[in-house]
Amino acid sequence: MIAVEDLTVAYEDVVAVEGIDLSVDAGRFVTVIGPSGCGKTTLLRAVGGLETPTRGRVRVDGDPPERAQQRANVGFVFQRHTLLPWKTALENVTFLRRLAGKPPDPDGARDLLERAGLAGFADARPAALSGGMRQRVAIARALHLGADVLLMDEPFGELDELTRETMGLEVRRVWRGERKTVLFVTHSVPEAVLLGDRCVVVRGSPGRIVDSIDVDLPRPRDRDVLESDPFQERVAAVRAALSGGAT
Ligand SMILES: Nc1ncnc2c1ncn2[C@@H]1O[C@H](COP(=O)(O)OP(=O)(O)O)[C@@H](O)[C@H]1O
Ligand SMILES: [Mg+2]
Incomplete structure (x- = not known):
């Protein structure tokens, strides 16, 4: 709470x-x-x-x-996306969870990207994505972290x-x-x-x-x-x- x-x-x-x-x-x-x-x-x-x-x-x-x-x-989604430009969409989704020392869940990450309408963009870097797509990656990242x-x-x-x-x-x-x-x-x-x-x-x-x-x-x-x-x-x-x- x-x-x-x-x-x-x-x-x-x-x-x-x-x-x-x-x-x-x-x-x-x-x-x-x-x-x-x-x-x-x-x-x-x-x-x-x-x-x-x-x-x-x-x-x-x-x-x-x-x-x-x-x-x-605590998972955060900021007003403006804060993705790491050198990482792919998939890596951006998974890295916070890895950093937190939680068990990896690559299937879960791909699943979230897919449901965010980004199935074909897992390997794309942020520069290749629109603002809205980047924001969806940031939302997927927050959900994937698994914070309460x-x-x-x-x-x-x-x-x-x-x-x-x-x-x-x-x-x-x-x-x-x-x-x-x-x-x-x-x-x-x-x-x-x-x-x-x-x-x-x-x-x-x-x-x-x-x-x-x-x-x-x-x-x-x-x-x-x-x-x-x-x-x-x-x-x-x-x-x-x-x-x-x-x-
Ligand atoms: N880092 C900061 N330094 C100084 N003033 C700030 C800072 N962040 C926000 N403010 C001021 O605090 C007030 C509230 O801002 P903010 O929390 O961003 O409001 P909102 O998200 O509702 O638009 C505003 O007057 C804003 O200018
Ligand atoms: Mg604000």
Whole structure:
């Protein structure tokens, strides 16, 4: 589980987030939505141990983030892909897992690439791939690491609509199958509602949590759910929270 208590993170001249309390139970999928600059990336980086809290504390399955990192219990998908340019797509997917000392699983890696629509690109280097394809490799890498906790920062931002939907299904499939704990940042309201058990709305500067909307809709969520009234009601509630209106 992820436990964030009274978290404030300040950079030199700007307080990015303030007083964040957030708890994600093991196996839950929580989405974070908010306007650009409200501190979503900062929050995720603090949970991943990449930013040091100015105040408050973070625990990942009971560990400080740095320890969770060492144990390879946290997988990260950044807003922009971070592949090693000299490695092939397949090597990029497998190397983090190898680095973490986990048992190799080349078949699993190929399988993930295939499901990411990259079966024919296992031996291609990042320079030969489009931005969206690289991002899919980065997502496959995070899933292949086998961490219990996944932190995803607008991972579908560069993807076209169709691929976005396919990757969304894939992330949810893995999440359901392996009961991962996911904290997922997005700027798309429908995506936040579709993917989340709960949608946390962050606003302001410094960013604070202004609302948390339960999305108690049946899973798997298919097209029928998307068009249903309860789904649209949650979407409206998130939009209202984002614009500061009453929900
Ligand atoms: N490394 C940094 N140094 C200084 N300020 C930063 C840094 N990273 C982010 N900020 C500032 O912190 C605030 C929150 O940024 P960020 O977490 O990236 O928001 P979001 O991901 O919601 O767009 C912004 O005002 C941004 O300019
Ligand atoms: Mg960001």
